[in-house]
Amino acid sequence: MPIRYILKQLLMPPGIFLLLLLIAWWLRRRAPRLATACFSLALGGLWLMSLPVMVEWSARQLESEPALAELQWAQLAEQAQAIVVLGGGREQNDPAWGGDQPSLMALERVRYAARLAKASGLPLLVSGGLHYGAPPSEAALMTDVLARDYGVRVRWQEGLSRTTWENATYSADILRKEGITRVLLVTQAWHSPRARWCFEQVGFEVLSAPMGFLGVANGRPAGGWLPEGKALWQNGLLLNEAVGLWAYRLVYGRG
Incomplete structure (x- = not known):
């Protein structure tokens, strides 16, 4: 299995949040404040990444090409x-x-x-x-x-x-x-x-x-502020795309 694939799964959601939870558990006695910070960051990140409203907002930042x-x-x-x-x-x-x-x-x-x-x-x-x-x-x-x-x-x-x-x-x-x-x-x-x-x-x-536009009204109950499994996957795609857009210009840009 390529090391690049493993690192990507660990450093991108939800892998990074699970890693933070593991770090929080490991530090719970040695550094309780840092453990609390890691736990809060992981829990908050998982919640935000699971919201359809975040899919809608994030997609609008990326979907600049008109249909x-x-x-x-x-x-x-x-x-x-x-x-x-x-x-x-x-x-x-x-x-x-x-x-x-x-x-x-x-x-x-x-x-x-x-x-x-x-x-x-x-x-x-x-x-x-x-x-x-x-x-x-x-x-x-x-x-x-x-x-x-x-x-x-x-x-x-x-x-x-x-x-x-x-x-x-x-x-x-x-x-x-x-x-x-x-x-x-x-x-x-x-x-x-x-x-x-x-x-x-x-x-x-x-x-x-x-x-396949995602930056449209999400149509979910409560305006998309309730967690949803599909949103976690979609937000992961969008975050990966935002990172890729930046990285490609850095690696492949020709000035």
Whole structure:
């Protein structure tokens, strides 16, 4: 198991909060004030991360790309040469399907890309590598879903990438050979700014096609101030994205 994965799970919620609780228990007699501080920070963090209202607020800070108006779809071929769909994970060994399947998040992207492809006539590239280090790739799984469930043919598969930066660089290797420099980029709205930045860094003109917006009215009882398990997961995604947006500019920025 890669050390990077282990460190990420420990340093990002909820791992960091569980670690703080463990530290608080260990310090309960040696340093009771510090133990209380660690306990309070962990409990407060878990509570905030479990609130739908925090999902709504956090997403609004990240979702800066506007949604495409449906009236634009037929004219997309005038603005882009291809649609690029980014993988969003993979679920293993689902008995109902007889094998691996794209994650729910990836399926959302695939569904939107299929609509856009049918409306615009643009060719599709799907990008996503070996999520668990073994085939099939995310790209292969998405290709199968697009063909079987939506009747949409994928022209190119990029099945090596493991990160958003690699999505961009490996897709560029494929599309440059086809003379394609303008792409319509499909991914979650909160992921769209970082994805767009990556593709622009490798030389593409990018028209964003964000979907799956979270920065909308949460519609929960009490305005979203009651804890919810799903919110904990969503807030984790958003925090990871905020860190990634900063880190990518630091690591991959070209001044």
